[in-house]
Every structure is written in structure tokens, then in C-alpha cells.
Amino acid sequence: MGSKERIAKLKSELRKDILCAALAILKNDGRQSLSLRKIADRIEYSPPVIYSYFKNKEAILIALCELCYQQFNGCIEKNCRKLTNPEERLTAIVTTCWNFAIEEKEMYDLMWEVGSTCTDPFTQFKELGLFLNFLSETLKNLCGKKVCTEEYLFHKSQTAIAVMHGHICLNYTLSNADPKLRSRMLNETILYVMNLINDYNLTSRELNNHY
Amino acid sequence: MGSKERIAKLKSELRKDILCAALAILKNDGRQSLSLRKIADRIEYSPPVIYSYFKNKEAILIALCELCYQQFNGCIEKNCRKLTNPEERLTAIVTTCWNFAIEEKEMYDLMWEVGSTCTDPFTQFKELGLFLNFLSETLKNLCGKKVCTEEYLFHKSQTAIAVMHGHICLNYTLSNADPKLRSRMLNETILYVMNLINDYNLTSRELNNHY
Amino acid sequence: MGSKERIAKLKSELRKDILCAALAILKNDGRQSLSLRKIADRIEYSPPVIYSYFKNKEAILIALCELCYQQFNGCIEKNCRKLTNPEERLTAIVTTCWNFAIEEKEMYDLMWEVGSTCTDPFTQFKELGLFLNFLSETLKNLCGKKVCTEEYLFHKSQTAIAVMHGHICLNYTLSNADPKLRSRMLNETILYVMNLINDYNLTSRELNNHY
Amino acid sequence: MGSKERIAKLKSELRKDILCAALAILKNDGRQSLSLRKIADRIEYSPPVIYSYFKNKEAILIALCELCYQQFNGCIEKNCRKLTNPEERLTAIVTTCWNFAIEEKEMYDLMWEVGSTCTDPFTQFKELGLFLNFLSETLKNLCGKKVCTEEYLFHKSQTAIAVMHGHICLNYTLSNADPKLRSRMLNETILYVMNLINDYNLTSRELNNHY
């Protein structure tokens, strides 16, 4: 490896360090405590270096959000890709989302916070797009032989994300709920998401004209 | 009315003034601009008076959140109480939630933000409890003659809130969606919430063992 | 004096202190060094206090500029008001401007800098307006029995200010000029300003149609 | 051409690039935004290279000022050299100055800002010296057969510059003035400058003893 490459790698690594530091602060101290100064302190550099790698704080948040989506998508891939049965896979997807939201609440919240400020998060964040595709593909398999349009599948996937998100937020607020209830909520969420396809048959009269 | 009462009344009114000022700032300038100094400026008192009525900023946010729930519940009551047909009423409830979230985004967001930090928002916030009861009552009527436990109805109501919230958040992120899509999303949300009861029959096998 | 007044006076004095500190920094360290932090250091308060008295730095500069105009107008009044002969008075006015610009270069520069950012400095700054009136009145007397419109006099006064300013700036750039030359420049400036009225007769053909 | 010369030429060109970049930033983003970092970005070199060509920022400003004088003098030469009638030429000179000050305010301001910090801008900046000569030559022609000393002509030329500058600054501050007034101000400025020579006869008594 030439010296140029080594330097480029070092440079790229400092960028990573910044994001890792930001992520660590996010996890440990919370979203509100995430300041440029703290990031600089943690990487043991002076604050201005950050501006060599990111235009401003917003750019950091977006990149951090991307990192979160990567980690999230990594979990999904790891836990669900191997499952071939569509119902099993969908179950695993919902469960993975659910657990990620609980274990990495700060990350999960940031993903929605930043996503809300973007015009089109599903295309802006590559890994979110991949997740949407994966979900869409899974739903397609769930449909079986029935033919579905791409548009329909994407829409259903987004709806699935919405339903999961709603339950996850509810779960956040019911923080003193006992584990049993939580477990039941997760099960129900799985069912609802599953039924997004199943009940397609039931409500086809209403939805039919949209597609 | 003795002077003691008059003073108590004045005191109570100043408390209201503080919250109204906070609400006005929230609506006009957004969540981030909500500072004690600005509240004090608006009520034309000095910042320290606020500490006579609220322990700290967090306490204000909680009380403000209560005010938001009151306004929200007011909308619900006004738009939906009069409707006796359960399907019509439920449709009105979902629609009212949806519109409130769009028109009063700052309030809606605060309600979930603060709600997430509380241990049990459904009991802590009286008006949220009332809304839950109202929803529960509506779902009960929707069930018709079928007998449902209170617990079941509350749970379904919370689920309905979750489903609505998920769709509302999705709607936030799809900021460049056209009005048609938005209108369809609302219709679907209504259907999903309605089906929380209808599909009870369908999925009773799975859910039955919980109750 | 009641305690309320005393406090109000103290408050008003701190405002003055801030401006005096700003003025001192302006004189000693120059325009570029005039920062809020330095002002705070000098009055031995913390930086945020300044925001109790001024909205932002721009507001300080405007107020400081006002102070400069006051001091400037004070010099004019002190040196020139007593002179009744219009030629003597005009001579004194130009001389006072000239010396002020030399002795208080930083103040003089600030006056033009801030003046340039205002839409109408002659009305915004009371003392500048007073100076313009005083100049106008002096030029009127210089005209003798000839009748002049107010508009004409104000215009000529502004022109006088322009001519003086031009010479003052030239004098700034000729910093290594010997005292004799400087003294001659001042004398010429006086003559040019005086001739703004005298040559009215000469150039009346050209200017006549304007009024 | 040897490699030494080629290198020298390259070096000289980079110097030009730096100044051109600085000029572009000055025009587009304004005086306050003119930073070394921005210059480096624009020439696509790293900041430290600038220090190979200029001692510090001040040195850049001086060289940039020189460039401004070149452009300014270019306008003068282009617009006025061809005119042989002295009155026409003087009119063109004043008009060109006036328009340059309006159209290239940032450059014009910088020229005076830097000029004020130099000990003798008329000799330090070659093109300013050329302009002074040109003005002087024009005034000489305006004098007709009357014999004038060089010193006298230079002095009058500087005075002309002062008078123009004064009116230009006044024009800056009267930003809400209507086009008519502005146009009249320009006409008057031309008259005043013209009269610097004409009224020589009138005020010769007073000025005579200086020469």
C-alpha cells in the first residue's frame, strides 16, 4: 500500500471516528447532548477538524443517521435473509425491528427524526431503500401466486413500517408494562403486518380501485 | 370570596397564562424555540416567577402536554361525540386525529415526545384517559352484541392509537406525496383501525389465549 | 430619590457603561477588535448581560454610532454655535469636522460605516439631523437676503458634508504629508464649502432648473 | 525558454490566480467573506501555498487593491483617453468613477480601505499614479494657455478625487434616493470638479500664496 493510500485511509478513518464518537455520545448521553464540542472532545481533536469532514452539524446527523440505517439493515440481513419461508421471514423482520427499537432507542428515534426532515428518506438513505426492497420482496412471497404490482408492494411495505412504528412508539410509552404484555404486543404487531397481505383479500373491494 | 381565595385564583390564572404563552410559542416558533425566557417575555413577567408555578422546564412541558391533550380531546368530543353510529364515529375519530396531527404538528409531536418520557401517560394525562375511554366505548359498540372485556377494549384502543400514529408518522416523512396519496392513506388508516375489531373474528384463534 | 428610580438609574448606567466600554475599545483597539466579549471583559460582567440592553451586536453599533454623533455634535455646538458671522461659523464647522476626523478617526469612520447601512441616517440619527439643520441654517445666513428653499439648503448641506468627507478621506491617505500641506488642505476645504453658496451665482444657469 | 523561466512563469501565474480568485470572492461574496481558505478552495490549492506568494492576508489585500486599481484605470483609459476635448474628457472621467463606484462597490470600497492604511498610495499603486497623471493632464488642458505648475495640477487632481469620493459616499448613504436625484448628484459632481479649475481664477487670491 502506497503512502497516498495510507493517508487516504487515515483520512477516511478519522471520518469514521467522528461518526463513531457521535454514535457513542448519542447512545450514552442522548440526542440532546450530541454537540460538536463533545464529539471533538471524544476523538481528542479540536472542534474545527470536524468541518474538514462535514459541512455542518446537520451533515453529521444525516451521516450518523445513515450509519444507524446501516447497523439496522445489518441486523435485518443477519437475522432474516437466511429464512426462506415468507411468514417466518416476516416474523423475523418485525421482531428484529422491535428489538432494535428497544435496544437502540436513541438510534431508532434519530432515524425517524432525521427521516422526517428529508424529502424522500427511502431514496436518500440507501440502506433504508434496501430494507424497503427486502420487505417488499418478502411481502411478494407472502402473496404467493397472486400477482402484485411493484407499487402495491412498496405501498404495503411502507404501511408495514408505519404499523410497526406505531406499535413501537406505544411500547415506548407503556414503559412500565410487564414483559408478558410486551411480548404480546410484539406478537400482535407481527399478526397485523402479516394481515396487511392476508386481508388484502378481505378488503379488496375497498382497495381495488386504487390500483 | 375572601382575599385568600382571590389570591389563589390569581395564582391559578397566572399558571394558565404561562401555559397559554408556552402553547402560543410552541405553535408559532416551534418546539426548539420554546424557552423560559420567551414565556416570561410573553406573559410580561420575569423568568423567576415561572419557578413559583413549575419546578423546572420539564414540568412545564408536562403541563403543556396536558393542555395539548385537552385541546385534542376537545376536538374529538366536538367532532365525534354526536355521532351514534359506531362506524361513523370511529371514522370521525381517526379523521380528527389525522387532521389534528397535520394542522397542529407541533402539539402532536410534543404529546408523543413527553408521553414517551412518562411512565404511564394514559393515567397521568386525564384527557388522554378520557380519549382512551371514548375510543374504547366506540369499539365496544362496534363489536355489537359480542361481549368484550374492558381490558380487551382498552388494549384494542391503544392498538388503534398505535396504528394511527404509525400512519401519521409515515405521512410526515412522505412530505412530497401528492394529496391523492395522502387521502388514500387516511382511508386505509380508517380501514385498518376498523378491522382491529372486525378481524377479531378472523384472528381470534391466535389472540384468544391472551384473554 | 426612591429605590425604583435609583435602580432605573443604575440600569441606565450599565447601558451607558456598555457603550462607553465599546467606545473605549473602538478608540484603543480599533473597529475590528470591537467584540461583545471584549466589552463584557471591560465592564467586568459576563457577556450575556449585554443582551439585556441590546438586541445584538448591530444594535450596539447603531447605539455607539449615535453616541459618536452626539460627541461630534457636541463639538460642533461648543465650537460654532457662539459664532454669529456666517462665514466665521462655517469656517469653524469645517475646521471642527476636520479636527474631529483626525483626532477621532475610529469614531468618524464608524459614523460613515454605520450610516451607509442605514436607509436614512439623517433622520435615524437625531444628532446628525441636528447637525444638518445647523449647517443648513448657517448656509442660509451665508446666502444673505437671497431667498433659498429648505430643500435647496438641505441639499447644499449634504453636499458640504460630501465635500468635507472627500477631503478628510484624502487627508487620511496622505498620511505622510507635512503639516503645512494638511493645513492648506483644510483651508481649501473651507473655501470649497463656502463656494457651494457663492458659486451658486456662477452656476445658477445650470442648477436653476432643478429648483 | 529554460525550465527555470518556465517555473518562474508558473509561479507568477499562480500568483495571478490567487488574486483573481480573491477578486471573484470579493465581488460575489463581499469584503467580509474574503478569507484565505476560500481563496485556496477556489484556486484548488491548499491554503499554505498562498504564503509562498504573500506574506499574510494584509499583503493579499494590498495586491488585490492593486488589481482593483488596474481594472479601474482600464475603465478610465477605455472610456476617456479617446476624448480630446478637456471638458468632455473630464466629464467622462467623473462619470466613469461614479459608475465604477456604483457597479463595483466592493472594489471601490477596498481601494479606499487599503489606501487609507498605506503611507502613500499614489506612489505605491502604479495605476493610481497613472490615473492621477491622466487627471492632471486633463486638468492642464482645461486650464488652456494658463501656465500651471505640476505640483498645482497634482494637487488639484487629488482634490478632484476627494470631491468625487465625497459625493460617491453621500450617494451610498442616500440609498433610497430616486434616480433623478442621483443623476443630478452626478451632474453636480461634474460641475464641482470642473470648477476646481474655473474657480481658480476666482479664488486665486486666496490660493496664490501657496505656490
Place this chain on the structure above:
DNA sequence: CATGAATGAGAATTCATTCAT
């Protein structure tokens, strides 16, 4: 009871300049 006054801590950002390589 109410508050004016004050502040410490902290925010994002920009800049000219240096230095080892």
C-alpha cells in the same frame, strides 16, 4: 410575593496561521 440582575455553561461556526512531511 415577585423580580431585576446576573451568570456559567454551552451552542455552531470561522479564521489565519503553522508545521511536519
Place this chain on the structure above:
DNA sequence: AATGAATGAATTCTCATTCAT
């Protein structure tokens, strides 16, 4: 000869909170 990397020192400004009065 050129630079990537880095920084110290600034900048303006906001905020929640305290305390003597």
C-alpha cells in the same frame, strides 16, 4: 515545492437557573 492536517483563538448568541433584595 507543496500540502494535509490540525489548531488556538475568536466570533455571536441562547439558555436554564439562581439569589439577593
